[in-house]
Structures are given as structure tokens and as C-alpha cells.
Amino acid sequence: MVSPFETDLKWEAFLEFGTRQFFKRKTAIYVQGTMGEGFYYLHQGLVKIVTSTVKGKDRLVNIVVPGQIMGLQSMDQQTHFTTAIAVKNAVVYHFSCKQFLEMLKVRPELLSLLTQTISQKMRILLDAINMKALTSEEQIARLLLNICEDFKNHEVQLSQQELANCVGLTRITVYKILKIWKEEGIIEMRNRTFVIKRQDLLKLPQLTTQTVRTV
Template structure:
């Protein structure tokens, strides 16, 4: 359940000169399920949700992309996107075409390893999400938090309850009640517009066995 964030990835800012800056308003589609990919994106600011449609046409959120993360890498070599990415807030992205990518790895070879890890992680996300089939509302929230936790390699997640509700499509009341229950169980805590995951293993067990 991940979209990759640069701890090393914050260093990706050093390579933004190779990409093309794009500003997108809230609720704009970055790429759509079925579109042929010809590059990837780095999110500099804003918030993006990655989602797909169920056979019944219901939206299913697979991931939330935060500033410092890449998206679309798994389809950059003219493969079809198996998800849709939509801006939740006004966002600034940098687009790297496949040619830009080739230039980048020629000049900076270590980037290739970084991108490869990102693709592997994204495929792992998809496999886990498929295995989860229909998620309860609580499992949806757990999945999103664990996804970001794994990306950041950090127990603190820079996301508000409002962001979480907007991205998942759940009501703020539902999100509030779920998080309140988890706080009481000492699974998570929150402070200064951040969630603190106190026990990721227990939260993951909750996701797969609740």
C-alpha cells in the first residue's frame, strides 16, 4: 500500500530541473485508469488520491499521495494505468516524460534503483488491495494510514482528519469516530495536524483480520 516518498526522495528535489512544472486545481484528473502512460509525476505540494472503480462502479481509494512522493511510475513506459489519480487540493507537480527519465538515469544512475523500488512497492500495494476485496470503512482508514506509514518510514503522518475524509470519501463523523476508538485502544494518536501510529503491527493485524 504505498506510493514512494523520498527520505532519500526528498533529495529528488535536486532533479526537478529535468521535469516540467504543472499546476493543477482541486478535483483535476492527473491520469485516468486505462490511459497509456508516457512518464511519471513528482508531487511538490498539494494532495492526490489514487483510486480505481469496482465492477459496480464504486470508487475505491488505493492510496493517498503526499508532497515528496512519486506517482504513475509503473506505467511510464507506455503501459496502461490501472488506477486514476485525482487532485484533492490545488497541487504542484513535476512531470517527467520517459525521455526525461532516460536523461535523468544517464546523468544520475542511482535514480534507477530508486524508481525500481517504487515500482515494486506499487505493485505490492495493488496485490494487497486486491486480496482485501471489499473493505469496511475502518479497514479503508487503516489501509490509508499504513500505506503512508510505510512510505514515510516514519510513525508520524502529516495528514488531517479532513484530508482523510476527503480522500476516502467517508464522512468526517465516521473518520472521527474510528480514530477516537483507535486512540482509546492506543493504536494511534494525533497532534498538530499529524497522526502518530503507535503500533503499526497491531494496526496491520486489525486491517487484515477485523
């Protein structure tokens, strides 16, 4: 989960080429193993990308925030190897391969943007693999920091349950960790919003047993 690369290109200028779609919270936008055609741009909401293990459990791969794209693996007419699920009600724009070719005629530099995005997704997958070795505290901290970085804001508009759903932990585990962080002045919780007050303490290696106690 890395922050989006800097670009002068604004996807909003190309939304007319896409098809606007709405997905309710907990609804799958695309499903692992199904055939796709094109990619999606997240306009509003929050989406988690998961992959199913051989044991049938979902593992978090990435969190997609507004302004980012997803589902690029189907651009080569292959099946999706991940599932995208709306954490919040989401507005997305779907761009078929044909629509993307039309966009390239207007702005050929979009090809470079697509290449950069594919490279970014590869780094995200590597980051997701490394997440497996992290503790529950470190996973939550990494997720909050990534969302803050993507939104350029220290406020994360998620409920505890939504946060638990994103990282694949129980709500009780998330509640205990957040309670400790609140007592230590690391975060504040205001009406389904987490305010990061001490971002430095959530970064490794600062996030140690001296910062958070075992839950």
C-alpha cells in the same frame, strides 16, 4: 500502501529535468483509460490513486505523499489503469520518457531506482486488494499508519472529509470512528490534523472489537 524504499538518491536534484505543474484539490492529475507519457513526482500536497470497478465505483489503491512518484504505468506508452486525484492542492513534476532518458545520462543508477519503484507499486496493488477484506475501522487505521510512516511523523494533516475521500467512506462513518478513538485516547484532533497518540492500538491484530466499538 507501503513506505517508500530507502535510497540515497534525492529526486529534488533532478527536478530541473521535469515540468512543474499545479493541481487544485479534487483535480485529476491523470485519468484511467487515457494515454500517458512519462511519470509524475509529487513535490507538495497529497494525492490518492483510485481505480474504477465494472460497477463504476472508485476503489482506493494508494496514497501518494511528497517525495514519491506515480503514473509509471505509462512509461511503456500504455494507457493509465488508475486515476490520480489531488486530495490537497498539489505541486508535481512531470517527467516525459525523453526527459527520463536525459536523466539516465547524468545518473545511470536511476534505472535501478525505477525498477525498485515498479516492484513497490506491485506490492501496493496487492495491499489494496487485501484492503477490501478490512472493516471500516481497519481501513482508516491502515491509511493513517501508512501516512505516518511515509511522513515519519505522528501528525496527519487531513480533514475528516479528506480522510473520508481517501478511504471511500462517508464522512459520518469516519466521524463516528474517530470520535471513539478520541474518547479512548488513541488520537487527538487539532485543526484539520490527526495526532496519533497510541500507534500500537491501530495496528492489527490490536485493532479488535475490544479496541473499537461497532459504529
